[in-house]
Amino acid sequence: MAKPKAPRRTLDSYTVKHINKTIRAGDCVLMRPSDQSKPSYVAKIDRIEADGRGANVKVHVRWYYRPEESIGGRRQFHGSKEVFLSDHFDVQSADTIEGKCTVHTFKSYTKLDAVGNEDFFCRFEYNSSTGAFDPDRVAVYCKCEMPYNPDDLMVQCEGCSDWFHPACINMTVEEARRLDHFFCENCSSEGQKKLQGSHASRHSDMKVFASIEVPSV
DSSP states (O other): OOOOOOOOEEESEEEETTTTEEEETTOEEEEOOSSTTSOOEEEEEEEEEEOTTSOSOEEEEEEEEOGGGSSSOOOTTOOTTBOEEEEEEEEEEGGGEEEEEEEEEHHHHHTOSSOOTTEEEEOOEEOTTTOOEESSOOOOBTTTTBOOOTTSOEEEOTTTOOEEOGGGGTOOHHHHHTOSOOOOTTTHHHHHHHHHHHTOOTTSSOOEEOOOOOOOO
8 A cells, every 4th residue: 555645844944055045935036947058047935845854845936037038028128137927836846946036126126226146126917828917008208108128328308307218319328427407309498498597507407317237147
């Protein structure tokens, strides 16, 4: 008669020995891909479980997809460290974990002084079956009407407060960084009158939506 399988138990935490890191439910991790030419997979741990002896540790995960892994593929406004929280759940061996990482909200990511290799951001949830995103609409900026990509520098019009890519206003990034003031085409006439009447000091109101330095990987 076959011996019954011992029930598996849920662990509050587990130390992955080969990276000397302790993981818990809710942590985000980098996981080894089956194709070694691809970057590490990004996942959020839902649950950790082991057999009755505390061995054969498995992690229940919810996958983050990179833009190029989605049905629509990578688009111009997708950041280099952007991932989508998918509805794809899986169970993997804890031995495939390569490290811990942080998936920031979009807002908190844009406030980082520097981005590390373990930093990512998420602003969409993704349905892996239909390719649908939630939310399905986001704010757009500039003449090109594209959502904001935190890797790109943008400048803000002091008239209408919209943001613009330097290339879309016939300007180089270097020229944009040197701007004292900026008014878009629609606001330029009124803006010049305001500047002439205000005697504004250098760099007093100029805002630059600076790009974030992302390390090469």
